[in-house]
Amino acid sequence: MISSGSRHSERPLNVLLVDDDDLFLEYLTWELETLNCTAQCAMDAEQALTLLQDNVFDMVVTDWQMPGMDGIALVERIRALHGRDRFLHVVMTTARGDGHTIRHALNAGVDDFLFKPLDRIQLELAMASARRNVAIHYRLQRRNHHLAAANARTREAYRRVQADLDAAAALHRRLLPDQDSHGPLQVAWTYRPAQHISGDTIGLIPLRNGAHLFFLADVQGHGVPAALASFHIHHRLSQLAPDTPAALSQAISDLNREIEGQQSESYATLICGLLFPQSGEGWIICAGHLPPFIMHLDDVAPMVLEGAFPLGWFPDANFDPMPFQLPPGDRLILYSDGVTECCDAQGTMLEQSGLRVLLAAAKSYPIDQMVQQIDAALRTRHGPAGLEDDISLLALEISTNQMQGTA
Template sequence: MNSLIYRALVELIQGLAVLMVIAYVMTRIPSFGDLLNRRLSLTHRVILGLVFGLMSIFGTLSSVDIFGGLANFRDLGPAIAGLLAGPVAGGMAGLIGGAHRYSLGGLTAEPCSVATFLAGLIGGFFYLCKKGRPIRIREVTAVMAGITLLHVLVITPLMLGLSNEIRQILKAVLLPMLLVNCAGVALFFFILQNLHRERLNEAEKHRIDSELRIAREIQMGMLPAPSRTGDPRYAVHAVLKPAKEVGGDLYHFFVRDENRICLAVGDVAGKGISASLHMAITQKLLKALAQSGEEPAGLLERLNRELCDGNETMTFVTLLVAFIDLRSGEAVLGNGGHNPPYWIRRGDVSRLVLEPGLALGIREQAVYTNQRLCLKPGDTLFLYTDGVTEAMNAHKELFGDDRLKTALLRVREKDPEAICRGIMEDLAHFVGQSEPSDDITMLVLRLESKEDAAAGAADGC
């Protein structure tokens, strides 16, 4: 007897495994997933009844003959149909599975047919009792256990009596059917729950992606236009490419008065939403405080105090600010822990040596210094963030300062927009298919070779 029970259990588990693979594939079909995730019409219930009716037939075909009775998981299909879609779907699946079992004949044909039909109705009744509330795996397992016990211990004895032959059959099939049916319904609803979670996660991802796209548009809209034209004394162009949808890099250029302009490039620690929020704050404070008339060092000190106030997360910003007098060519630079810019003059490219200063947002009493530079007509300043030099390829190599200087030498005679474009092309070629590791920002200013600018520069420097 024990060997028969063991054999029946093993063979039923093999059949159930095949059924669960089919069920998993079925739930991967988009139309089937959509069917389960919306309000079910009568047509949908009929479709589900047919599908799970075929599942019930498969349960019969996978049965194991024990003493003339069939150990099977036929009731599984109708019960699942009822639990998913109500008594119409469950009853239809039960009729299909029961009719097929009855057509095979045998000692237990009639009680098994009736039990299969009732399995669908019981599942459907439980569906109605839940009134749209989620059905838990332990609940469906308990319902399936009750259906199996009703089938084996109530319906069959009532219809066939309790002869020794019937007792022997029931004793042999009870445990395999109980275990396989309960495992089957639990596995199926586990698959459905995973499907539901995947759909929710996918919807949430789409929502977040949409919000990030909007945030990116807002962030990019806060930056000045990439190019500034209209004043023949200078040309300027900027590029900002976030590593993610939004980033923490910033650039700014604006006119302080008719003869002076302000340039700034910064990098907020971190990436993503948090960095973008600090970028927006820094961007707005920078322009507001720059109208005070202070030189870069004083501006950085005031801005630093504002960023330190309430900065419990210790989020810091590196920032380079330059005020340029277009009449004299004098550039006054203040550095808050940022990369020094490159200076292009008469075909030569050199990196400026600046006092590094402390990044903003760390220590409220930090002190910054002004450093002066005399620009001539035709000179170019290249400001950038460390996303340029720290761009990494598939071999974990950094683009580095040497490659950047070489790239600048190649494009040194070009206008600011062409310089930015050339550096971006070199970065793209170097990085290849690797994911960007940091935001990339460049800001290029060139003093144009106009006679009035040249005369002013000569007088001032």
């Protein structure tokens, strides 16, 4: 016989017995009590269904042949009512042991059989099997509960991270220049992160002496670390607000030492300068960045500059401003390498030559429409595959109309 020591260390199984023979019910109740079970009895299927509605059972033992609804119909009703949400081990008692009968019962939802007349060993085996199945069910139920709780915590953590990213992205976008005119200076830009937030930053800051500080920075990498670094660059340049060529050189040198002193592998390329809209006079520093384009009425050409190292490479690097002139009607185009490295479906990069072609084709448009044309061309180029790198482009123009009005 199966050892009773392990049986009675477990919680009792709650069993519903269904049979129209009260003597058989009394006998089976006694046997089950010796096997650490508690039993309730029903004399027919309707009474059994009522008890199932009002109580929680681990197991149902039902006779096949009963007046009214038979055992097969009862099992089908039980399975229909309980579905998969609640486990119930069903055993059928019968004197019929032919294969057709057994298959019929299994199809109805019976888990096991007890054949009359009952044998003690057979009963113990059936109860041991039922106990294992019930234990497995409750273990799975606990694990599912833990998984559901863990999943809920993960969803909440993801929601909070997403909310933080949304807030960071909104903050980053608020740093972008106002696209209305700044006196005679007109500005337009496009800014599209490869991920939720960008390692690029664009700035245009009016200064007290009438100049405008303009810059476009591209921090190595993507995502949160790059976005934090680009935010720092934007904040520091806004805070330093250099308004002379010497102050511009000093500000970039200070920023370079700050980034290099962080003892990380992060670095940034930067194009930064001063522009006086009233005179068209400007100074520019190119720190490891792609040279900007100058758009004349009849030509588009990259600006020839003496380059400097990216920010964060060497603490004592020099950053000397180069003078330039931007006559009214000409345009200065700054851009990140995400623009020139934008790939088509075949994996071919746009490159500087391709951007030059796009700019030349759109130079007759007003500055805002020109930038929209460039952005549309880039979207068509990369298609639904998305961006591999952040895209940023800043266009500046001194308006001829406003300059004439000022004069």
